[in-house]
Amino acid sequence: MINVTKTFLPPLEEYNNILLRAWDKQWITNRGELVLELEAKLKAYLSVNNIIITNNGTVPLQIALKLLGNGGEIITTPFSYVATTAAIVWENCTPVFVDIHPEYLTIDETKIEVAITSKTTAILATHVFGNPCNLEAIEVIAKKHNLKVIYDAAHAFGVMYQNNSIFKFGDISTCSFHATKLFHTGEGGAMFANDEFLQHQLYYSHNFGHDGPLAFHGLGINGKMSELQAAMGLSILPYMETIVLERKKIIDYYNQKLDFSKLRTLKIRENTLWNYGYYPVIFNNEQELLTVEHALNEQQIFPRRYFYPSLNTIEYAKGKVMPISEKIASAILCLPLFVGLSESEIELICGIINRNVC
Numbered sequence: 376m377i378n379v380t381k382t383f384l385p386p387l388e389e390y391n392n393i394l395l396r397a398w399d400k401q402w403i404t405n406r407g408e409l410v411l412e413l414e415a416k417l418k419a420y421l422s423v424n425n426i427i428i429t430n431n432g433t434v435p436l437q438i439a440l441k442l443l444g445n446g447g448e449i450i451t452t453p454f455s456y457v458a459t460t461a462a463i464v465w466e467n468c469t470p471v472f473v474d475i476h477p478e479y480l481t482i483d484e485t486k487i488e489v490a491i492t493s494k495t496t497a498i499l500a501t502h503v504f505g506n507p508c509n510l511e512a513i514e515v516i517a518k519k520h521n522l523k524v525i526y527d528a529a530h531a532f533g534v535m536y537q538n539n540s541i542f543k544f545g546d547i548s549t550c551s552f553h554a555t556k557l558f559h560t561g562e563g564g565a566m567f568a569n570d571e572f573l574q575h576q577l578y579y580s581h582n583f584g585h586d587g588p589l590a591f592h593g594l595g596i597n598g599k600m601s602e603l604q605a606a607m608g609l610s611i612l613p614y615m616e617t618i619v620l621e622r623k624k625i626i627d628y629y630n631q632k633l634d635f636s637k638l639r640t641l642k643i644r645e646n647t648l649w650n651y652g653y654y655p656v657i658f659n660n661e662q663e664l665l666t667v668e669h670a671l672n673e674q675q676i677f678p679r680r681y682f683y684p685s686l687n688t689i690e691y692a693k694g695k696v697m698p699i700s701e702k703i704a705s706a707i708l709c710l711p712l713f714v715g716l717s718e719s720e721i722e723l724i725c726g727i728i729n730r731n732v733c
C-alpha cells in the first residue's frame with residue numbers, strides 16, 4: 376500500500392538516547408531542556424531570531440487570532456486545511472473569504488481590498504503547500520488599511536523567500552509539526568513574531584498567561600510542547616537536509632514522467648527556495664480526478680484530496696461563492712511523496728495518471 380505520505384521516523388535508538396535525558400531529570404514538560412534545545416536548534420536551522428514551539432499547529436492560530444483578530448472580520452483564503460477557517464470561527468471572529476490565484480493557489484491579493492470593511496481587523500492567509508503568498512502586496516494593503524497580518528505557514532517549514540525565512544513575514548506566522556508535515560514532533564507546532572512586544576504576548580499566552588508561579592501577564596491557554604515531543608524533533612532535525620533532498624529527487628522524477636499537456640502542477644512563486652513539501656496535480660475537472668483516484672486506489676495507491684472542500688462551502692463558515700477555489704478544490708490531488716518512495720512506484724503512479732486523463 377502506498378499512502379500520500381509516510382511519517383519519517385528516526386532510528387529508535389537515537390530517539391531513546393534523547394529521551395534518556397528526560398528520564399534522568401525526571402522532567403517531561405513545562406519548557407524543559409529538550410524544548411529549549413529544540414527551539415535553539417530550530418532558530419539556527421530556520422535562520423530566525425525568535426520561535427516558540429507549541430503542542431500543535433492549531434493553538435498558535437488561535438492565539439494569533441485572540442491577540443490580533445479582536446472579534447472582527449478576518450480576510451482569509453478558502454483554499455487551505457480546515458484549521459485555518461475553524462480557528463477564525465472558534466475565536467469568535469468572522470471569516471471573509473477572498474478567492475485564490477489560479478496558479479499559485481494562494482490568496483489573490485488583487486481581490487483583498489474590495490473585501491475590507493470597517494469591521495476588518497486582520498488578514499489570515501496560508502502559504503499553501505509551502506508556496507509563499509504575495510508578501511509585498513499584502514504588506515502594502517495591511518499598512519494602508521491598518522490591518523494585522525497572520526500567516527498560516529503550517530506547510531512552509533524551511534521555505535525561504537528572497538533569502539529570508541518565510542516565518543519572518545507578517546505580524547505572526549504559525550507552523551505545524553504534525554506527523555504528516557515535513558518536519559514533525561508527532562503533534563506539535565510553532566509561532567513566530569517580529570515585534571518584541573508581540574513575542575512576549577505569544578510567550579505568556581501559550582503558558583496560561585503566567586508571570587512566574589503566582590502572577591499573570593494576561594489571559595493564556597496551554598500551548599506548551601512536551602519533552603517527549605521535543606525529543607522526536609531533536610532526533611529528526613539532523614535528517615532534515617537529506618529528507619528535503621530526497622523529496623526534491625522524487626518531485627523531479629514526477630515532473631519528468633507526468634504528461635503536462637493534460638494536467639498541471641503547482642506554480643512556485645518567483646524568488647522562493649521551496650521545501651518540496653507536497654506534490655499536487657490539478658486535473659481538468661472533478662470527474663477526471665475521480666477516475667484517476669479510482670484507478671490508483673485499485674493498485675493500493677492512496678493519494679489525498681488536499682484541499683477539499685473549498686472552505687467557503689463549509690456550513691459554519693457561511694462563505695460567499697469562490698469560483699476559482701471551488702473549481703481547483705474539486706480537481707486537485709496530492710500524490711504520494713515521502714522518503715523511500717521508489718522510482719518504479721513513481722513510474723506506476725504516473726503511468727496510471729497519464730492513461731486516465733485526456
Ligand SMILES: *Cc1c(COP(=O)(O)O)cnc(C)c1O
Nearest residue numbers: 431432433456458529551552553
Ligand atoms: C496541518 C495544518 C494545520 C494544523 O496543524 P496541526 O498541527 O494539525 O494542529 C493548520 N493549517 C494548515 C494549513 C495545516 O495544513
